[in-house]
Amino acid sequence: MEDDLPISHRVKKAFSSNLFELPEDLPLDSDIFEEGLDSMGLMQLILVLENEFEISFEVNDLAKENFQNIGSISALVTRKLNHLAP
Amino acid sequence: MQKDSPVDVTVIGGGSAGIAAALAAARKGVRVMLIERSETLGGMSALANVNTFCGLYRQNEKAPPQLANKGIASEFAQLILKDSELTGPTRMGKVYVLPHTPKNFSKIARNLIAAEPLINCAFLSSCEAIEKSSTGYCIHYESPQKRHQIETKSIIDCSANACVAGLLGGHRVQESSNKLQRPSYVFSLTGVSSKAGSDHFKIQLSLDIVHAIRQKKLPEAIMGASLRISPIDDLCFISIDLEASRDQWNPNDPTAVASSLSAGAKLAETFTDFLKAHYPAFHEAGPIQPPKQLGIRESYRWVGQYELTKEDLIHGKSFEDTVAFASWPMELRETHRGAKFTFFKNEVASIPLRCLTSKEFKGIYFAGRCISADHEASASTRVMGTCLATGDATGQAAAAFSRGISDPYEQASMINT
Numbered sequence: 453m454e455d456d457l458p459i460s461h462r463v464k465k466a467f468s469s470n471l472f473e474l475p476e477d478l479p480l481d482s483d484i485f486e487e488g489l490d491s492m493g494l495m496q497l498i499l500v501l502e503n504e505f506e507i508s509f510e511v512n513d514l515a516k517e518n519f520q521n522i523g524s525i526s527a528l529v530t531r532k533l534n535h536l537a538p
Numbered sequence: 539m540q541k542d543s544p545v546d547v548t549v550i551g552g553g554s555a556g557i558a559a560a561l562a563a564a565r566k567g568v569r570v571m572l573i574e575r576s577e578t579l580g581g582m583s584a585l586a587n588v589n590t591f592c593g594l595y596r597q598n599e600k601a602p603p604q605l606a607n608k609g610i611a612s613e614f615a616q617l618i619l620k621d622s623e624l625t626g627p628t629r630m631g632k633v634y635v636l637p638h639t640p641k642n643f644s645k646i647a648r649n650l651i652a653a654e655p656l657i658n659c660a661f662l663s664s665c666e667a668i669e670k671s672s673t674g675y676c677i678h679y680e681s682p683q684k685r686h687q688i689e690t691k692s693i694i695d696c697s698a699n700a701c702v703a704g705l706l707g708g709h710r711v712q713e714s715s716n717k718l719q720r721p722s723y724v725f726s727l728t729g730v731s732s733k734a735g736s737d738h739f740k741i742q743l744s745l746d747i748v749h750a751i752r753q754k755k756l757p758e759a760i761m762g763a764s765l766r767i768s769p770i771d772d773l774c775f776i777s778i779d780l781e782a783s784r785d786q787w788n789p790n791d792p793t794a795v796a797s798s799l800s801a802g803a804k805l806a807e808t809f810t811d812f813l814k815a816h817y818p819a820f821h822e823a824g825p826i827q828p829p830k831q832l833g834i835r836e837s838y839r840w841v842g843q844y845e846l847t848k849e850d851l852i853h854g855k856s857f858e859d860t861v862a863f864a865s866w867p868m869e870l871r872e873t874h875r876g877a878k879f880t881f882f883k884n885e886v887a888s889i890p891l892r893c894l895t896s897k898e899f900k901g902i903y904f905a906g907r908c909i910s911a912d913h914e915a916s917a918s919t920r921v922m923g924t925c926l927a928t929g930d931a932t933g934q935a936a937a938a939f940s941r942g943i944s945d946p947y948e949q950a951s952m953i954n955t
Binding site for chain 2: 488489514515516
């Protein structure tokens with residue numbers, strides 16, 4: 453089941469299939485802007501994540517630090533999902 | 539009807555592919571006619587404000603930039619650098635690009651073409667008909683004042699729309715509307731502070747755009763907008779990809795093009811007002827300088843002796859008749875919201891002469907956006923750096939053809955890659 457995979461795995465997969473392939477062994481704390489994410493891609497990434505996890509980011513979520521690496525994105529997504537949970 | 543002096547090679551289209559094709563053929567000592575429908579050289583750069591040169595450098599952002607092609611592509615890279623204050627290309631995401639200004643590119647092209655006495659140019663001229671003749675082909679074209687006829691041994695289709703295939707009855711195809719690359723609307727502003735060019739500013743702007751769209755302060759269509767400050771003349775270029783009537787988009791339908799152009803103009807106005815209202819860097823911005831036309835990324839392409847595929851590019855398939863190298867990742871913009879990049883396994887991928895050569899007609903070549911490549915592969919080969927390289931190769935091949943060498947493998951062996 454896709455939903456059973458760790459959040460970080462799903463984030464990375466959604467990133468790779470919508471923007472560009474990230475290296476297999478990319479550490480969770482590696483800067484994805486260094487890997488090639490740019491300002492245009494960032495907008496796209498936000499939409500991709502919202503669709504993939506059925507969440508909606510709010511103003512306070514939209515800070516660069518939150519999207520710096522797969523680890524920080526996964527933490528943000530987890531917070532949003534927990535917030536949604538009944 | 540005016541009968542022009544016969545030539546060896548006629549190039550249709552004066553964009554980056556056509557400029558390189560004409561130069562390459564003339565430098566091989568054959569007579570060239572270049573027919574361009576607008577009033578200037580430069581193609582999409584001049585008409586649609588394309589302001590970054592993509593596809594000039596090999597795919598390896600971890601190493602210093604290295605040119606992907608020799609010949610005219612590297613000549614242009616050097617001339618553009620010489621005219622700017624840049625010392626080299628800049629990194630955009632995972633790739634190297636060479637920022638430039640459309641005006642400058644047209645000027646460099648004009649000077650190089652003017653230095654070749656064997657090239658004649660016809661501007662504001664469009665091809666009406668092409669027929670086979672005893673010497674090769676007879677092209678009928680119309681300039682503002684009269685109708686012309688010119689005999690030519692060979693033709694290079696650099697029209698970006700395989701228009702020679704349309705006129706001769708050659709095999710050309712266009713992707714289905716929903717998959718076709720979305721067009722762009724690129725406009726420029728003067729008086730924007732260079733602060734707007736920093737990565738920090740651009741990333742914050744992206745986040746602000748998403749926020750403003752959520753608050754309905756900006757239309758959803760602004761998603762994916764990007765900006766770049768030209769290091770050469772302080773222009774700020776802003777690019778917006780257009781949804782362009784989603785499943786009915788057809789770059790050859792003048793009504794669809796006109797309505798997308800006006801949608802782009804409206805978005806440009808809304809976005810500029812937003813920038814001026816919220817960012818000091820834009821307080822002094824001058825009026826919008828619109829493009830002359832939409833940035834069309836994909837339309838008709840030829841089906842030639844070989845069709846280059848996505849897999850060929852990813853795995854770097856080698857060919858005996860390699861004449862140019864692709865180096866830009868496959869950049870698919872099938873929606874207006876952003877690009878999907880697919881990188882190659884190697885730093886470059888080979889382009890064989892057979893995908894620049896007609897399978898039906900002797901002496902007919904194609905370069906630039908309308909080469910024989912599938913939808914994904916052409917999302918790499920369509921960029922200006924690669925267009926210069928395929929133009930260069932076909933110019934040399936057509937020159938060889940006009941001297942009696944018609945085998946693509948033999949021609950390819952004479953082309954310096």
